[in-house]
Each structure stands twice: as structure tokens, then as C-alpha cells.
């Protein structure tokens with residue numbers, strides 16, 4: 029296996045939200061197979077900066093697959109070709125020498141492009157603000173062990189809580205629906221005793237906010253879960269739907 | 279100016295309770311007349327902002343990411359300590375206090391650490407009530423594990439994502455206050471300066487990272503909760519955006535900097551793969567419970583391994599040096615972080631390192647798999663092994679992991695008194711960005727505890743005391759102090775953009791990192807520290823002549839953001855070196871080669887160095903002034919750590 033590789037990159041460039049974007053082609057050389065995808069972009073940016081061209085802007089922070097900041101649509105898939113992985117954990121050994129790689133931002137009406145590959149995902153924050161919490165203040169809560177929770181339920185709640193809020197589910201969905209994201213939070217709290225008091229109200233309020241933000245409808249294609257870097261399960265959507273419909277008719 | 283730590287009188291166990299009673303209160307209906315700025319919304323800032331909002335204050339909160347949910351607290355894997363004693367194994371507030379003081383090598387304040395241990399239990403209650411899905415036992419109660427060499431099981435965890443779950447808990451509380459209109463959240467905003475009026479912190483200047491707009495915000499008090507500054511070293515386990523700028527700007531405005539040289543180097547990180555590396559990934563410390571650390575005994579064998587002429591499995595038992603087990607028979611692979619890190623460096627310096635670069639040691643699970651079976655190991659470490667394989671393309675079930683130490687945490691930070699107030703009235707610091715609680719070395723699972731203790735249970739009380747003592751009249755951002763601070767920043771930005779030099783910002787950052795790592799890293803001595811001082815100064819001069827920052831201010835410009843941060847890192851690096859030079863003893867994570875025992879272990883010098891260094895800014899290119907806060911120990915006896 030060669031240790032260094034060359035690639036052709038087709039990257040979406042868009043100076044700001046107002047302007048129209050377009051693909052631009054770059055060549056990168058001598059990329060170590062041990063480099064991550066984002067390190068490959070760092071190298072490109074060093075090179076084009078040296079030539080005086082504005083570097084390619086992309087979101088990233090932790091670079092260990094947990095903050096949910098990185099968000100690239102690579103060769104037609106959110107976070108690229110590997111399963112259950114964010115783009116910051118993707119390594120260049122995955123891409124054969126000499127191939128062309130297409131890199132785009134998340135595309136969704138509710139996620140407008142800010143610059144190049146960076147989109148505005150604050151809609152997700154507003155959905156959480158609509159009800160993704162338990163209404164308690166700091167202090168005056170019962171002892172932690174006063175609320176026993178069956179291990180099985182705690183594990184299911186943790187499965188749902190593992191969502192990193194990256195938005196890959198929206199990017200993967202042909203309708204740009206946010207159902208997987210919303211249902212993960214609704215489910216986490218619905219599975220726990222702490223979440224019961226506001227259970228119905230929460231499902232209604234969060235779904236309503238989701239619609240208001242302009243996310244599309246869910247048509248059960250399952251693309252969201254298939255592309256989710258944390259493997260959030262589709263059963264969360266079913267659970268939320270049940271809560272939502274019982275709340276809506278009661 | 280003299281340092282007043284404001285430690286309350288009275289017996290240790292009663293100090294905090296008494297202090298809370300003595301603190302002045304702001305009447306509930308008056309709270310809405312006070313505005314508080316919180317910079318940083320990780321565990322410390324998120325918890326503080328939410329709690330302030332619940333109390334009725336008006337809060338403006340800031341972070342540089344696109345959402346508060348992404349602060350680097352999210353990356354903590356292992357867990358959070360609390361003195362619940364749910365396991366009935368002899369834990370108590372006093373034991374947690376004692377372990378933390380001892381672990382910090384007796385360079386922290388008794389009163390602060392005791393309070394931390396005391397409120398630790400409230401944190402767990404709070405997080406469970408928020409719906410944080412901690413691990414549970416079959417009976418439905420909370421599960422614990424032991425962590426970082428502690429002799430009791432007091433660590434609460436949520437799989438390998440404890441930091442994420444705690445942060446999302448704080449984020450949900452914060453979101454509720456945003457919805458209630460009590461907190462206004464400014465994301466993608468970077469604080470570039472604090473504004474001082476009549477000797478008090480009255481606001482901040484920020485740059486909107488999307489539009490480049492420089493903006494003024496005023497308040498009655500400012501809380502910094504901006505995390506650690508480990509990225510001075512370029513490579514660290516911190517996130518790419520973690521920076522020291524907020525604390526550095528506060529320092530330059532008069533806040534003292536405490537123990538800047540105290541850095542924690544974590545022994546189990548994935549080794550550097552080459553020059554293209556941008557950051558380092560931590561592997562949980564829990565791996566040392568079952569993995570055995572070794573290198574080959576002979577340099578020639580190590581050479582063959584580096585060239586891949588042989589495999590680790592080709593090396594017989596006699597040819598292996600399980601050096602931690604050999605040197606520290608009673609603690610073995612579980613010695614504290616600093617000891618494990620330093621020994622890894624030593625064997626690599628002797629030429630016995632493995633991996634392509636020779637800067638790695640093995641962490642081998644062969645014997646554990648033989649003993650317990652592969653399924654048991656998988657159940658314990660499956661997700662970590664998988665993560666390792668994703669990054670390195672090697673399977674740790676079949677071949678030993680390779681690890682190397684990396685910069686992980688900064689114990690140093692803004693000097694604060696018992697109320698978490700800096701030396702600037704009205705300016706507070708919480709979480710990793712202050713110096714309190716961890717002394718010269720932080721124990722595993724204690725940073726999450728400290729961040730949430732500060733944010734939920736300490737600062738909401740102490741800030742009230744401050745606010746109750748000042749008039750509630752608001753200052754307008756039309757005050758000339760704001761215009762002046764804005765102008766200073768705009769000038770700095772323009773200067774950077776107009777240098778139009780030949781070298782990239784990253785180039786300088788990497789150079790700085792190299793100097794810091796080699797000369798102010800895991801082991802330090804006077805000669806190299808003095809060299810580092812000269813080299814950083816030279817690099818800094820070159821930076822301001824030859825850096826290349828493209829683009830303009832009035833747009834999303836990540837090069838400019840970095841350029842501002844790296845400029846501050848260079849100055850901060852210099853202060854770290856200065857502090858390391860002053861502290862001629864070895865303690866915790868600070869190892870001075872001149873101060874070691876005959877066996878090469880760290881030797882503390884309690885007679886001369888039982889103090890906190892608090893540095894005061896005296897002007898650019900003037901040496902900083904050192905103030906010493908003597909530490910007084912009334913409840914524990916100072917002993918030399920021994921892990922033999």
C-alpha cells in the first residue's frame with residue numbers, strides 16, 4: 029500500500045449566504061494515508077493560502093467525533109463513505125489513490141449556507157429550546173438514587189441521548205426532515221421517569237417548532253438512521269409519533 | 279496589591295455553610311435589575327448561565343461554536359467523581375477532599391477543595407433530575423467505577439460519553455432559560471477583551487465570527503468560563519478552537535494569572551502519525567486497568583520494530599521491559615498520570631520507543647485476553663478498541679496498542695479567591711479557565727466535577743454577594759472605555775491583516791508548539807527554559823513581521839480568528855516558561871530535572887515553594903511581577919508521593 033496519495037477535489041465554494049456558489053477543482057498531493065479527511069483539507073488550505081487564495085471554510089472543532097460540528101457531504105453521503113463515523117474520524121486510507129472526491133455542504137432549506145461548506149444549524153437549538161428539557165431549577169432536587177430506573181430503560185435512553193446534533197440526518201433525507209434528531213431528544217426524556225410530567229407537551233412543542241423551521245415531512249425512507257454517525261435508531265421516530273398523536277388528540 | 283484569598287474562618291467542614299450564610303443576597307425582585315455576562319457555555323459557563331437565569335438575573339452568554347452544545351466538555355469520556363459513597367466502600371467528603379489535595383501534590387487550597395468535595399453530591403442529584411442517563415445497575419440504582427488510581431468507586435459515568443451527557447444536561451437547562459427570555463445566547467461570537475470602568479469589570483468586546491462586526495456588551499459582572507489553554511502546545515487533546523485569549527486579555531487588563539506552568543500530560547493518547555497531524559486523541563485511562571505497558575529491552579530490537587522488520591508478537595517475554603511494573607512494583611501500570619507520562623518519555627529518549635516515529639510505547643492486552651477471555655475485554659473496552667482501530671487501522675485485540683503522552687489539561691488559569699472572583703472586581707472565572715482546586719496535578723474525573731460545582735453551586739451564590747454590594751445603575755456601551763477597547767481590537771486586527779507576510783498562522787503555531795513541548799513540556803530544566811524564553815520572543819517578533827493573514831475582517835475569516843488566538847498563545851507561552859523557571863521544585867505535572875530524588879522521582883520542596891504563583895501583567899515587554907499566595911495546610915499532612 030502506497031503511504032502517500034494524490035487526489036482531485038471538487039469543492040463547493042460560496043463566499044457568503046447572499047452569493048451563488050459553484051464547484052471548484054483542486055489537486056492535493058502527498059497525503060499520508062494516516063491523515064484524517066480534515067487534515068487533508070488543512071493541507072489544501074495551507075497550500076492555497078500560500079498562493080493567496082481564501083482557504084476553504086468548513087466547520088470542525090473536537091476532531092474526535094463527538095461535538096457534532098463537522099458536517100461535510102462527501103461523494104453524495106453525509107460524513108462520507110464509512111458507516112457510523114463523523115468526517116473528522118474519516119481517514120484518507122479509505123480513498124484510493126488518484127480518485128476524485130466531491131465535497132459539498134449539508135443541503136436543506138432550514139440549514140442555509142453561511143460560507144463554503146459551513147451551514148447555519150441554529151434551527152436545532154430552537155427546537156431544543158421549544159421543550160427539550162425537564163423544567164427543574166438548580167438545587168432542591170431529590171437524591172439521585174431516589175429515582176430508580178430500570179437498566180434497560182436507562183440504556184435505551186442513552187442510545188437516544190448519544191445524538192451529536194450534527195444534522196447528517198437532515199442532509200441524508202430527500203425531504204430534509206429533522207425527525208430523527210427531534211425524536212432522539214423526545215425519546216430520551218420519554219423513556220425516563222424525569223421526563224413524564226411534560227411528556228406530551230414536549231412532543232407537541234418540539235414537533236411544532238420543527239415544522240416552523242422549514243424541515244420537511246418524514247416519509248419513512250430510513251436514510252437518516254442509515255447515515256447517522258451515532259446509529260440513532262428509527263424506533264425513536266415511532267415512539268415520538270405515538271406521543272405526538274396521543275397528545276394531539278387529547 | 280496584596281492577594282486576599284478570602285478563605286472563611288472556622289473549621290474546614292463548616293466554612294462553606296457559614297460563608298453562604300454570611301454572603302449578601304440580592305432581593306428576588308431586584309435581580310432583574312442586574313445583568314451578567316457569561317463567556318463560554320461549556321459545563322462551567324452553561325451551568326452558571328442557566329442558574330443565573332433561573333434566579334432572575336439577565337444573562338448574556340457567548341460561545342465561539344455554532345451552538346452551546348459543542349463546547350469541549352463534550353469530549354470527556356471517563357466520568358465524574360462524587361462522594362456519594364453509594365458503594366459503601368468507605369468514601370466520604372473528607373476522603374474525596376484528601377485524595378484531591380494529595381493528587382494535586384499539595385499545591386491547592388484546602389478550603390476550595392473541601393467545598394468541591396462537599397457539593398459533588400449535589401451535582402449528581404442535579405444531573406439525574408435533568409435526565410442525564412448515567413449507567414445503572416440491574417436494581418435500577420446508579421453504577422460507579424473506580425478511576426485514576428482511587429481506592430474507592432466514586433466515578434459516575436454515562437458509557438464513554440460522560441462529558442457529552444453532562445454538557446447536554448447543562449445545555450438543556452440553558453435552552454430553557456433562553457426560551458424563557460432570561461438568557462440571550464450569542465453563538466459564533468468570540469470575546470476579544472474585557473472592559474474595565476472605575477476598576478470594575480463592566481463588559482466585554484466581541485467579534486461576531488460570521489460578519490466580523492466588533493461589538494460592545496455591558497453588564498454588572500462578567501464571568502469567564504472559557505476552558506483550558508492546552509493548545510499553546512499546538513498538539514493536544516483539546517478541540518481546534520480551544521484558546522487562551524479570553525483569560526489572556528483579562529490578564530492584560532489586570533487579572534492575575536495563577537500557576538501558568540501547571541500542565542497535565544496524559545499518558546494514554548494515540549501517537550502522532552506525522553507532520554500532517556492536527557490534534558491528538560485521548561484513549562481512556564481506564565485501559566491501564568488491564569493493559570500492560572512495555573517496550574523492548576534492547577534499542578536494536580526497537581529499531582527493527584520501527585522499521586517493521588519484526589512484529590511485537592515476535593518479541594519474547596525476556597526481551598520485553600514492563601517498565602512501570604518493574605520500577606513501581608506496588609502500583610505498576612496504575613501509577614498517576616504524570617509518572618506514567620514521564621516514564622514513557624524516558625524510555626523513548628533512550629531509543630526504545632516503537633512505532634514509525636519511535637515516539638510510542640505498547641499497551642498490551644494479550645495477557646488480559648488470555649486471563650479473562652476476549653468477550654470480557656470487549657465488554658469493557660469495545661468502543662475504545664473500535665475507536666483506536668478507526669484511527670490507526672490496527673486491531674488491538676491482535677496487536678498491542680501504541681500510546682504516547684499528550685497535553686491534556688491546564689491546572690493553571692486565572693487566579694481567583696474563594697468566591698471565584700479574579701483580582702479585578704466583578705470579573706469571575708469558573709471551570710478549567712481558573713487555577714483553583716487541582717493544584718499541580720488533576721485527578722481523573724475531577725474536572726467535570728469542578729466545572730459543574732463552580733457553575734451550579736458556587737458562583738450563583740458568590741456573584742450575588744458582589745452584586746448586592748454595587749449599585750444597579752447600568753453603564754451604557756457609549757461609555758468611552760468601550761470605544762477605546764473596540765479601537766484597540768480593530769487596530770490589532772488591521773495590523774495582522776496588513777502584515778501580508780510569507781508564513782501561515784499554522785506555521786507559527788506549530789513552531790511555538792515545538793518549543794513548548796520540547797522545553798516546557800513533560801520535563802523541564804533551567805537551561806532549556808531559558809532557551810525557550812529567547813526562542814518564543816524571537817518567534818513572536820517574526821510573527822508580527824511575517825505572518826500571512828488573508829481576507830478581510832468583515833466576513834467569516836477563520837485565518838484571522840486563528841491569528842488572533844495564536845498571537846495570544848505566544849505571550850501566554852512566555853509566561854508559562856517564566857513560571858516554570860521560577861518554580862525550581864518538582865511537583866505534580868511540573869517536573870524540574872534539578873529537583874529529583876536519587877531514583878529519578880519528582881522531589882517537592884515544601885519549605886520554599888508551598889505557594890500559588892500569581893502573575894501580574896506590568897506592560898508589554900516588561901517582566902511580569904510575581905505575587906505569592908502562601909498555602910496553609912491545617913487538615914492534611916504534607917507527604918512525598920510514593921508509588922513504589
Ligand SMILES: Cc1cc2nc3c(=O)[nH]c(=O)nc-3n(C[C@H](O)[C@H](O)[C@H](O)COP(=O)(O)OP(=O)(O)OC[C@H]3O[C@@H](n4cnc5c(N)ncnc54)[C@H](O)[C@@H]3O)c2cc1C
Pocket residue numbers: 317318319320321322323340341342343346349350351352353354355356357358440441467468469470503504505506515516517520521523524560686687708709710711722723724725726727729
Ligand atoms: C479529551 C478529553 C477528555 C476528558 N475527560 C475527562 C473526564 O473523563 N473527566 C473529567 O472530569 N474531565 C475530563 N476532561 C477535562 C474536562 O473535560 C474539561 O476540563 C472541562 O470539561 C472544561 O469545562 P469548561 O466548562 O471549563 O470549558 P469548555 O467545555 O472547554 O468550554 C469552554 C467554552 O468557552 C467558549 N470560549 C472559549 N474561548 C472563548 C472566547 N474567546 N470567546 C467566547 N467564547 C469562548 C467555548 O465556546 C466554550 O463554550 C477531559 C478533557 C479532554 C480534552
Ligand code: FES
Pocket residue numbers: 087088089090091092093094095096097098114115116117
Ligand atoms: S469535529 Fe467534532 S464531531 Fe467532527
